Amino acid sequence: MNETGNYSGPFPVIELEGTSFFVNGYLMALVQVDKPENQLDLFDMMCLEDHYELWYDTDSKQVYDGPLTGEIPEQVKLFWFYPFDAMDPQGRNARLDETRPGWRKDFPTDLPVIQIAGKDFFVDERRKAFRDIENCWNMIYFADVFKRDGKTGIYIDTTVVQVPFPHEFDPFNPPAVFPEHIIFAEVPDGHQLATLLDLHQKQKLLSDNNEQNEQRKIGR
Structure with a gap:
């Protein structure tokens, strides 16, 4: 795998309708395994206290950016995830060590x-x-x-x-x-x-x- 940012993993892998994505806690994004330039950013998802929700377009392999009212296109699927930092704590920790040293005192x-x-x-x-x-x-x-x-x-x-x-x-x-x-x-x-x-x-x-x-x- 190509190094992404200043942290190179290892990253957990999830499958979205047959496509593999790394759960990257450093970037807080899903990164397509065989096409790392395709990243599904956390902030394009619905962020709730204990999980994230992603409307995923299986054709574009991107976040669906259409309206969520009325009839949803057939190729758009809803996925729930546990928090990315919980799934990839090493990546999240590495990012915070760089951007906010001393963050561990909060825990x-x-x-x-x-x-x-x-x-x-x-x-x-x-x-x-x-x-x-x-x-x-x-x-x-x-x-x-x-x-x-x-x-x-x-x-x-x-x-x-x-x-x-x-x-x-x-x-x-x-x-x-x-x-x-x-x-x-x-x-x-x-x-x-x-x-x-x-x-x-x-x-x-x-x-x-x-x-x-x-x-x-x-x-x-």
Whole structure:
């Protein structure tokens, strides 16, 4: 692959109606694998909090720029994506390292940790989300938590460790038998989360106090 920008990958690959595209978190764009000059820019898509929506013209292999009211041309297909930075965190991180050094301070790591579907997540109260320890852009929001058979949890697509899109899996009317890649993963309920956060805050204050006392002893 030709180097694109100042970061050369590796990039994840997705298929749009038989055409392969790199998910490029450095450029925040989809880049056609066999024709890298063809790029579908993020800002030409609909950007929502937890996903992007692309109206894709299969003939031009570009973003459809016609009206979205009335009858949509047959060759235009709608695709949903998880955030590009979550799909290609290395590319996104590389870009921010160049343009905004110190950005990692916005993602503290001194937070409580839980497991979801076998993967560690920070409990990020400020973002109201569980934040992937290995990929700070991959977040599962508290609002996606459900009660099921008396248990608190989240429906998870295990192929991406993310909440499945509603058109793929309806959490309000789940099927009796789940697809193999969809599971219900238990998480702490509201009371348990509050207790976990409170305990963590007390431990942090105790640690800070002990560190200050040690510094005072050294300064004597």
